[in-house]
Amino acid sequence: PEAGSDAxxxxxxxxxxxxxxxxxGTKVFATNGEAAEIYTTFFSTNPKRGARGISAFIVxxxxxxxxFGKKEKKMGIRASPTYTLMFDxxxxxxxxxxxxxGGGxxxxxxxxxxxRPGVAAQALGIAQGAMEESLAYARVRRQFGQPVSSFQAIQHKFAEMGTRIEAARALLYTVARRIDADKDRRWTKESAMCKLFCSDTAMWVTVEAVQACGGIGYMRDFPVEKFMRDAKITQIYEGTNEIQRNEIAYHMIKEAASKKS
Ligand SMILES: Cc1cc2nc3c(=O)[nH]c(=O)nc-3n(C[C@H](O)[C@H](O)[C@H](O)COP(=O)(O)OP(=O)(O)OC[C@H]3O[C@@H](n4cnc5c(N)ncnc54)[C@H](O)[C@@H]3O)c2cc1C
Structure with a gap:
């Protein structure tokens, strides 16, 4: 539990x-805990060596x-159980x-x-789903004698959603193709960029999708509130988006320094 962003x-x-x-020891927040058969876990084999004393194990x-300890009660992704793992x-x-x-x-x-591109893909799907559902609703919901999709304020939401989603998809697919083409290279900066951009897109799009639907968007009977709750985790797990920004900047500065010398 003590180790979060600082693993x-x-x-x-x-x-x-x-x-x-x-x-x-104990590991809090393990995705698909209890359901999975095999776990990749990290333990210190040499606490004196700090980061270099951490090792990975299959259990x-x-x-x-x-x-297994507590099953977490979560805001979203409730179809995926999150458990504490306990080792005694x-x-x-x-x-x-x-x-x-020491190589953990x-x-x-x-x-x-x-x-991280996997989380980006999850986020992109959430964004796409939210946009499709809200657009379909806006076309049939009528106010002031016309579909709400005819109001420019609502149209601009969809224009922005569609553009951000296409930009996210382009980045994700480009990075995925590069990874496939060269699996031996490290893609830390690029994978952090797609996780960051796609998850921020998902959060923004889902909030706007709820707004475009009005009150029904807030109700559990309608799918967009679930998309909004599910989007949030993509900004948190596999490293928070603050950590993604740290990593992206670290690599950019390192690359710039290596070009100079
Ligand atoms: C539903 C769920 C499932 C998860 N599944 C797994 C899993 O399967 N396996 C696994 O290992 N982990 C899993 N996690 C853990 C997840 O990766 C961590 O929650 C996440 O990395 C953040 O760590 P933390 O919660 O301790 O937040 P903290 O590290 O306490 O961060 C708190 C805040 O401080 C910010 N912060 C921390 N350090 C810095 C910094 N250096 N610079 C700027 N900002 C900083 C963070 O961005 C955040 O906003 C899961 C979490 C959740 C919620």
Whole structure:
């Protein structure tokens, strides 16, 4: 729980004993916890080394000492369970170490390079769905004797939604194609850019989609309020958007510095 944006602050530990590691600690907020059979987890194998002491492990559901805590009650993505993972003297074979000891952060960071575009795709789908639902409603909802889609104030919302969604799609597909073409390269900056842009697009579009629908947009009977609740998490998980901005700027500054020398 202590480690969030700063994943290196983890208090969870792994101790090598013979040919097994003994895992102890708690991981809050695990997506698809309890439902998944296999878990990629991070423990400190050497707390003195800080970030360089973190190692990645595979843990299978059902391993003695590995249990599930609280199921979170969430604002959105309620179809995906989020659980606390608990490790109490959980023994895993040495071969469950993923990569090398102390290389956990590299495992996490290189996974983010390919998983962040996945969150971007989730966000893009949410934005597209919200726009389609609200546009369909605005065409049939009549006020002042005409469809609300005939009011320029509403039309401009759709113009902005459509443009932002196309820009998000173009960025995401471009980055995905680049990743496919060169899997050996690190794509940290680009994957952070698509996660940031697509999730901010989803949040903006879904808020506007609710607004374009008026009161019905706020009701659970109608799908756009769900899109709005589901959009929020895409700005938070797989690294918050503040962290994405930090990473993008870090890489831009590093690239600029390397061009000068
Ligand atoms: C539904 C859900 C599912 C999740 N699933 C998983 C999962 O499967 N696996 C997993 O590992 N994690 C998962 N997480 C955790 C998620 O990745 C973290 O919640 C997220 O990284 C933020 O960490 P935090 O919640 O501790 O916020 P904090 O780190 O406490 O951040 C609080 C605020 O401070 C800001 N902040 C922090 N540091 C900086 C900084 N250096 N610069 C600028 N701003 C900063 C943050 O952006 C945020 O706005 C999940 C979270 C949720 C809510």
């Amino acid at each position: 290196t602050a983890t208090q969870a530990t792994a101790r090598l004993e013979g040919d097994h590691y003994v895992l102890n 299978e559901k059902g391993t003695p000492g590995f249990t 003297n959980c023994k895993v074979p040495q071969e469950n170490l993923l990569g090398r000891e 952060l590299l495992v996490a960071q290189s996974t983010f390079d390919v998983s």
